[in-house]
Amino acid sequence: MQVKAQYESFPYPGYPILAKPRTEELLSCSSAYNRILAGQSGVAHNTLILGCGEFQPLAFRKVEPHYNRLNFVDLSARSIRRGRLRLGLNKGNAHFYEQDIESFLLEKISNCDRFDHIDLYGVLHHMPNPGSVIKLLPRVLQRDGVIRCMVYNSSGRRWIHGIQKMLKTLDLSPWSKSERRRAIRFVKSLTEYSNVYDYFFENCSPRLLTNENAFVDTFMHRCELQDDISFWLSSFDRCGLECVALLDRYSELDDLPNPLWSMPRTDQLMERVRDRRFEGNLELILVPKAIEAKRVCESSSYDLKLYAQPPSWWFLFDETNSLPRKWKRHFWMHWHEWVQTGALFPEDFLKQTPFRAIQRLARIGGILRGQLREKDIAVIGAAIDIEGSFPEPLDKSSHLNNLFKGVEQLLGRGLSSQQQLDLYKTMEWVEEFYM
Numbered sequence: 001m002q003v004k005a006q007y008e009s010f011p012y013p014g015y016p017i018l019a020k021p022r023t024e025e026l027l028s029c030s031s032a033y034n035r036i037l038a039g040q041s042g043v044a045h046n047t048l049i050l051g052c053g054e055f056q057p058l059a060f061r062k063v064e065p066h067y068n069r070l071n072f073v074d075l076s077a078r079s080i081r082r083g084r085l086r087l088g089l090n091k092g093n094a095h096f097y098e099q100d101i102e103s104f105l106l107e108k109i110s111n112c113d114r115f116d117h118i119d120l121y122g123v124l125h126h127m128p129n130p131g132s133v134i135k136l137l138p139r140v141l142q143r144d145g146v147i148r149c150m151v152y153n154s155s156g157r158r159w160i161h162g163i164q165k166m167l168k169t170l171d172l173s174p175w176s177k178s179e180r181r182r183a184i185r186f187v188k189s190l191t192e193y194s195n196v197y198d199y200f201f202e203n204c205s206p207r208l209l210t211n212e213n214a215f216v217d218t219f220m221h222r223c224e225l226q227d228d229i230s231f232w233l234s235s236f237d238r239c240g241l242e243c244v245a246l247l248d249r250y251s252e253l254d255d256l257p258n259p260l261w262s263m264p265r266t267d268q269l270m271e272r273v274r275d276r277r278f279e280g281n282l283e284l285i286l287v288p289k290a291i292e293a294k295r296v297c298e299s300s301s302y303d304l305k306l307y308a309q310p311p312s313w314w315f316l317f318d319e320t321n322s323l324p325r326k327w328k329r330h331f332w333m334h335w336h337e338w339v340q341t342g343a344l345f346p347e348d349f350l351k352q353t354p355f356r357a358i359q360r361l362a363r364i365g366g367i368l369r370g371q372l373r374e375k376d377i378a379v380i381g382a383a384i385d386i387e388g389s390f391p392e393p394l395d396k397s398s399h400l401n402n403l404f405k406g407v408e409q410l411l412g413r414g415l416s417s418q419q420q421l422d423l424y425k426t427m428e429w430v431e432e433f434y435m
């Protein structure tokens, strides 16, 4: 109930009602694109978006063909209302369900309904018992269906868990506007007291501190599980789902072969989680285990309705950001051409492009395996030769005594000695991890 109440008050992601999806948002929702990553061809005809929030309906409607039946499920009435509103008159074959995911799936199982694409982005870790939902997924997925799923890599969120604990210690509740504002001011002020927070706020989206919906979702959530990634991977495995691809959004797994083309083993990921080389979320493509995914990487012969500009994040990486503008457009053009017709990447263009840029783009879906000739696949998909990938420990420079004074000023009230002790312990718990 608490989770529903949260998303009624703070629908996610809380974009303005006239906001348009960016190319990368359209692409990541596209069933054809996710099928390509799973080694399957074609476009979905019956798609299920679980925990759709208030913005995914628009992205799916824009990128999917009109014959694809889109089923949007969310327990928040407000998210469903805003999602529907965004579609305006362009609703097409979209259907909205204000319902709990588990009860929705049980209903579909009893009606023998099946879906060929399921999207579960940022949802499972907010459910008190995700295992019971994971168990139902293979029963509603077509034999050649594909799931895109994102769950938190909890170990990479120690600094966020620290803030969550501190806000609880300070008794700041998301339901009161003034307490929310104090919470935001407190979190902003943490950068003055600890290098850890200075570092993370430098590197994360400014939206976290400017948009209340994003702030509550991250720092004041009513239910965030802290299971590590081995829990998620073994839950999928036990329930008959195979992870076939992982998106390494932050280039943390460069010492492994391209994880979009060959899924790393759990022990390889856990080793990198333990020494903090891998802190990004688990962004996975899953297929039913019963059928061997063909992994052929066929084009979908479908004209994806994307914008003329390529996803901007493809070119935010060191290896790709200095490519000439014209080249960036060429990558996008060839990418489209392959999706529609299966045309291979032109060999001369490949030779002119720095190898590092090719490898990076292949790791983030900017160059697809099917676009390459057999002879190039192994070399491009290999691990990247890297040095110094271990995170540097941060300097310890926290001033906790000042923190208590600062917090008292922000809150306009004194802290009890128990609160001081708890804040201190939490700060230590966070800092020890990163120093």
Ligand SMILES: C[S@@+](CC[C@H](N)C(=O)[O-])C[C@H]1O[C@@H](n2cnc3c(N)ncnc32)[C@H](O)[C@@H]1O
Pocket (backbone or CB within 6 Å): 003, 004, 007, 012, 013, 050, 051, 052, 053, 054, 055, 056, 073, 074, 075, 076, 079, 099, 100, 101, 102, 120, 121, 122, 123, 126, 127, 217
């Ligand atoms: C973090 S948001 C993600 C929204 C969307 N998937 C996105 O990526 O923009 C989580 C969403 O899951 C929904 N949700 C959480 N638990 C749910 C449940 N048990 N049944 C249905 N929806 C749920 C919430 O209402 C919220 O809209």
